[in-house]
Amino acid sequence: MTGRGTHIVDRDAVAHEAELLLTTGPFAPALRAAIRARGLGLERIRYRLRSRGVSISLATLSHWQSGRCRPERQESLRVLRHLEVVLEVPSRSLTQLLEIPSTHARCDVRGEPFARARGRDRDT
Numbered sequence: 001m002t003g004r005g006t007h008i009v010d011r012d013a014v015a016h017e018a019e020l021l022l023t024t025g026p027f028a029p030a031l032r033a034a035i036r037a038r039g040l041g042l043e044r045i046r047y048r049l050r051s052r053g054v055s056i057s058l059a060t061l062s063h064w065q066s067g068r069c070r071p072e073r074q075e076s077l078r079v080l081r082h083l084e085v086v087l088e089v090p091s092r093s094l095t096q097l098l099e100i101p102s103t104h105a106r107c108d109v110r111g112e113p114f115a116r117a118r119g120r121d122r123d124t
Contacts, residue, residue, distance in 0.1 A: 011037075022089055027097040028067030034087045034094070035065060045086055054082045070098060 018037035021030035035045065042061045049056055056079050063069045071080045077095065084094050 018089070022093040022097075025097040025100050026067075027070055027094065027100070028065055030097055031094060032065045034089050038087045040087075045083070048086045049079065049082055052082050052086070054079050072098065 014033070014037045018030070018033035021033045024030075035042075038045075040048075042058050042065075045061060046056060046058055060076075064071060071077055077098075080095055080098075081091075084091060087094075
């Protein structure tokens, strides 16, 4: 025995959670659940998006799933449509959750909140 615990994932429970969150939201927990249900890491998701001709930073994917920011610009919404395909979730299931207002910031596809990306958060 190595002293490490075995982590057993109940795939049915994970899939059910994702299905529920994809219909009720909010966006970040739904994305996180869909990623978990698909069983892919962020790097692997990024690779699959890149193979579809879509570029996105790991930071952006991480920010989206943590709720730090949400995709709202046209370029980000295009990425999200491809992400729905990669995650094998129903079309527009994640996109429709963005119609629910949020208090979180938007990020560009490099993962930077817009205030920083535009230089407005500098102390000048």
